[in-house]
Amino acid sequence: MAATREEIVAGLADIVNEIAGIPNDEVTEDKSFTDDLDVDSLSMVEVVVAAEERFGVKIPDDDVKGLKTVGDAVGYIESHQS
Amino acid sequence: MIPVNATNRTVVVTGVGATTPLGGDSASTWEGLLAGRSGVSNITEDWAADLPVRFAASAAVDPADVLPRPQARRLDRTAQFALLAAREAWADAGFTARAGEDSSADPTRVGAVIASGIGGVTTLLEQYDILKQHGPRRVSPHTVPMLMPNSPSANVSLEFGAQAGVHTPVSACASGAEAVGYAGEMIRTGRADVVVAGGTEGCIHPLPIAAFANMMAMSKDNDDPRRASRPYDTGRNGFVLGEGAGVVVLESAEHAARRGARVYCEMLGQGLSSDAHHIAQPEPTGRGIAAAMRNLLDGTDLKPEQLTHLNAHATSTPQGDIAEIKALRHVLGEDLDHVAISATKSMTGHLLGGAGGVETVATVLALHHRTAPPTINVSELDPEVDADVVRDGPRTLPSGTIAAINNSFGFGGHNVVLALRTV
Numbered sequence: 081m082a083a084t085r086e087e088i089v090a091g092l093a094d095i096v097n098e099i100a101g102i103p104n105d106e107v108t109e110d111k112s113f114t115d116d117l118d119v120d121s122l123s124m125v126e127v128v129v130a131a132e133e134r135f136g137v138k139i140p141d142d143d144v145k146g147l148k149t150v151g152d153a154v155g156y157i158e159s160h161q162s
Numbered sequence: 163m164i165p166v167n168a169t170n171r172t173v174v175v176t177g178v179g180a181t182t183p184l185g186g187d188s189a190s191t192w193e194g195l196l197a198g199r200s201g202v203s204n205i206t207e208d209w210a211a212d213l214p215v216r217f218a219a220s221a222a223v224d225p226a227d228v229l230p231r232p233q234a235r236r237l238d239r240t241a242q243f244a245l246l247a248a249r250e251a252w253a254d255a256g257f258t259a260r261a262g263e264d265s266s267a268d269p270t271r272v273g274a275v276i277a278s279g280i281g282g283v284t285t286l287l288e289q290y291d292i293l294k295q296h297g298p299r300r301v302s303p304h305t306v307p308m309l310m311p312n313s314p315s316a317n318v319s320l321e322f323g324a325q326a327g328v329h330t331p332v333s334a335c336a337s338g339a340e341a342v343g344y345a346g347e348m349i350r351t352g353r354a355d356v357v358v359a360g361g362t363e364g365c366i367h368p369l370p371i372a373a374f375a376n377m378m379a380m381s382k383d384n385d386d387p388r389r390a391s392r393p394y395d396t397g398r399n400g401f402v403l404g405e406g407a408g409v410v411v412l413e414s415a416e417h418a419a420r421r422g423a424r425v426y427c428e429m430l431g432q433g434l435s436s437d438a439h440h441i442a443q444p445e446p447t448g449r450g451i452a453a454a455m456r457n458l459l460d461g462t463d464l465k466p467e468q469l470t471h472l473n474a475h476a477t478s479t480p481q482g483d484i485a486e487i488k489a490l491r492h493v494l495g496e497d498l499d500h501v502a503i504s505a506t507k508s509m510t511g512h513l514l515g516g517a518g519g520v521e522t523v524a525t526v527l528a529l530h531h532r533t534a535p536p537t538i539n540v541s542e543l544d545p546e547v548d549a550d551v552v553r554d555g556p557r558t559l560p561s562g563t564i565a566a567i568n569n570s571f572g573f574g575g576h577n578v579v580l581a582l583r584t585v
Contacts, residue, residue: 101232
C-alpha cells in the first residue's frame with residue numbers, strides 16, 4: 081500500500097535523524113538537505129538508500145541531484161512508489 | 163612568516179591527550195599507570211568464543227559513547243580515538259578555538275600527524291560483510307573516508323583547521339612514534355609552529371586477533387588475562403592486543419613562549435633505522451635498535467648521563483624484549499645503569515600504531531611528574547635483562563635536568579627512538 085505524503089515525511093525524518101542527528105520535527109518539506117539538515121553529498125547517498133528500502137522505490141543516481149529539499153524527495157517517492 | 167633560524171628550532175611539548183585501556187583521558191591513564199593497574203580483560207562477546215585468544219586491553223571508555231552519534235557513525239574507531247585524544251591535547255595546550263578563529267595560532271602554521279598501524283580495518287571488514295549479505299547498494303558511501311589510514315590525521319586537521327600539512331607515517335607498531343618524530347621535524351625545520359601528533363589503533367576484532375595469534379605473536383593465557391602481558395618476566399609468551407590513542411601537541415619554543423603556554427618538556431628529536439632482517443621477527447642482536455640509538459645521540463644534544471628514564475618498546479615477546487635491552491647496553495654502556503625502565507605495555511597492552519602515541523604521553527608525564535611508572539607482572543625477572551626495570555611501584559626520578567627516551571619498533575624492521583628532556 082502506498083505511503084501518504086505525511087508518512088513519507090515522517091519516514092524521511094527518521095532517516096535524517098539517524099544519519100545527521102537532526103530532531104525529527106525539524107525535518108519538514110521546505111528544508112534543504114545540504115543547507116538546513118547537515119546532509120552532505122556522501123550522507124545524501126545514505127539517505128537515498130535508506131529511503132529506497134523503506135518506501136520500495138528505486139532512485140537512480142542521476143535523479144538524486146534533483147532532490148534538493150525534503151519536499152523534492154517526498155514528491156519523487158510519492159510518484160514512483162508502486 | 164618562516165622564522166630566521168628555520169633549520170634547528172627548539173621543539174617543546176605543550177599538550178597531552180589520551181584514551182586508553184586504563185582511562186578515557188591522560189589523567190586517568192597516568193593514574194592507572196602509577197597504580198600498576200592492568201587494562202586487560204576477557205572478551206565476553208560471542209564472536210570471540212572460537213578464538214585462540216579471548217582477551218584484550220579494550221578501551222576504558224567507548225569513544226562512540228562520547229562522540230555525537232552522527233559523527234561517530236562516519237568515523238572508524240581509530241579516528242574516534244584519535245579525535246578524542248587530540249581534543250584533550252589541544253585544550254591541554256591552552257587552545258580554546260580552532261586555529262584561525264582567535265589569535266593563538268595561524269592555521270597555515272598548524273599541522274597534524276596522526277598514525278595508525280592498520281587503519282580502518284574494522285570498517286573494511288564490516289562493510290565487506292554488508293556487501294556479501296545485502297549487495298553493493300548497501301555499502302556505506304563513507305567506507306573509503308573511514309578506512310583510509312590517513313583518516314585519523316585528516317579528521318584531526320579538520321577539527322583544528324590545520325593547514326601546514328597532514329601526514330600519516332605507517333610503520334606497524336612504530337607508527338605512532340614515527341608520527342611524533344615527523345611532527346618534531348616539521349617544527350624544527352620551520353614548516354610549522356604547532357603540530358598535533360600521535361598514534362591510534364582500534365582493531366580488536368576476530369580477524370586481526372586470529373591473524374596475530376597464528377603468527378605466534380600473542381599471549382594465549384586465556385585463564386589469567388591480567389597477567390598475560392609481562393615484559394621481562396621469564397614466562398612471557400607474547401603481546402596482548404590493546405586499543406586507544408595518545409596525542410601530544412608539539413610547538414616551537416618561541417611560539418609557546420609567545421602565547422605563554424605551559425611547557426611540559428623539550429622534544430629533542432628522533433633516531434631512526436631499519437633492520438632489513440625479517441618481515442616480522444626482531445633482529446636478535448638488536449643491531450638496528452642500536453643504530454637508531456646512535457643516530458639519536460649523534461643527531462641531538464641528548465647527553466647519555468642525563469638519561470634517567472626509558473619507556474621501553476617491550477611488548478612481552480621472548481625475543482624482542484631482550485634484543486632491545488642488548489642494544490641499549492651496547493650503546494649506552496654504564497649509562498644504562500641510571501635509566502629507570504618502564505614497560506607500560508604490561509598495563510595498557512600493545513596498542514600497535516597507537517603505542518608510540520600513548521607511550522610518548524606517558525614519557526612526557528613521567529618527566530613532568532619526575533616519576534617512572536612500574537612494570538607489572540614481572541614475578542621472575544629474565545636474567546638476560548641486564549638493566550634497571552622499575553617494578554613493584556612507581557619510582558621517583560632525580561631532580562635537575564633529566565632526559566628520557568621512548569622506544570618503538572614495528573613489524574617490517576622499523577626502529578624509532580624519541581628523546582625528551584626537562585626544560
